Amino acid sequence: MKFAGIGLVILAAICWGISGGIADILMDKGWDPLVISFYRGGVGLICFFVWFLLRFRQNRGISVRLFLWAVFAGVGVAGNFTFYFLSIQASSVAVAATLMYTAPVFVLLMSFLFRIEPSTWFKWGCITGVLFGIILLTGAYNIESISGSFFGVAAGLAAGLSYALFIFGFKNASSTGNPQTTLTIAFFSFCLILFLFTDKGEAAAVLASSDIGWFLLLGILGAGLSFILYVTGIRWTTPANASMVAMVEPVTASLFGVLVLGDHLTPIQIIGMVIILMTVSVLSVKKSD
Template sequence: MRFAGVGLVMLAAICWGISGGIADILMTRGWDPIVISFYRGAVGFICFFAWFLFRFRQNWFASARLYIWSLLAGVGVAGNFTFYFLSIQASSVAVAATLMYTAPVFVLLISFLLRIERSTWFKWGCISGVLMGIVLLTGAYNTDSISVSFLGAAAGLTAGLSYALFIFGFKNASSIGKPQTSLTIAFFSFCLILFLFTDKGETAAVVTSSDIGWFLLLGIVGAGISFIFYVMGIRRTTPATASMVAMVEPVTASLFGVLLIGDHLSIMQLLGMLLILFTVTVLSVKQSD
């Protein structure tokens, strides 16, 4: 069952990586990142709400704890998307991605403090391997080609903390009620929060644009399908393991860029990709044992 949980989280991360490539296509066409994020969550919310209504009586569950954890998960997703884009604007994609993927460190520290998990050298080794792979993959080690501002660093770390928040939010919500309920509540709060920050004119223009198909695909793959996999998977594994396995996302995004957008990977980037995949594979095998 643990291996099934790891597999589902990995499928979710692959979908997130693909959605990153789709978002990159939309940004090159001039769309605002916050508008792209809003539609990603809004289309996902429609999918989850339809799933929730399909079996309303079975899915309806009145619990204050379920609502609170689901709302916190939604806040975490909104914060993760928003601060990630702010970090990109203030520094660079390499720095933003590297700082956001420090989330496993935050998750593991919180898990130790709350006594959800025991601290082991194996877990710290996995985190170190993943972070080293992210640095190599994003090129953040090259200090000559990147610039880091205080705002960029702060926003990137806050994106990582937000990532940790939605992991714990979904973990606790899914242990109380049905995934349909927790996802619907979480993404409803996500839409309300991001709507406050979107350009209303550009948001309305999406509906009649020729790129509407890309926005729908982004929402279905990047939220509708991926978060169903994620919530079902995190019920079968620990928060720290889920956060580390989800690091296959940047690998998928990089492969998407190579295969469909025409990007090129250096030797260092390939080494980083292999290091991430190796670490996640070792962790998956350990979990299944």
């Protein structure tokens, strides 16, 4: 079952990686990142609600604690999807996906801030390593030829921070309820939040457009199927193994960008990407141990 769990997590990470490329295709067609995020979460909500109904007898009661943490997770995933797509639009799929993978570093910094865990030289070394990798990946060492715009870098880091908030909220909500209940409430909150900021006319136009298939595929791969695979897979494996195989997501997104979308990565960018992925993986495994 351990290898089955790892396999499910890998499949989920591959789905997330491909979703970034699909979003880039839709943005090239002129669709707004907020509309793309809204449909990704909306299709995901339908999938989770069906899962909720299929497991209805196993669902526990919805407590106030569960509801509040699930809504908090929904805010986090809304920010994650939106900032991730904005980062792709301003930079590239590879840069955005790798910057989003800095989420464990934000979790670590928040742990220091709220004194949840002590600060050590090892942890600060990991933070320094990630920052060094970001400098190489984005080309920030050369202001004249920076490869990613400042907005793209900021949006990518904001996606990582939002992802950390989602993890924090989902973990606390799942401690008192089932994953399907938590995900249904979280993505319902997600849809309500983005509906307030999304262009209603453009969102309605999606339903009659020839790109509706891309939106459905994005929602199924990027939210519905991937999250179900992930939460099922982590039950059968350890957090350390799940953290390691999660590296598949930015690698898949980068390969999709290079092979399908025609993105280009310099050797220095590749080195920066490797430094970020390896440092965050080592940190995640160490924390799990």
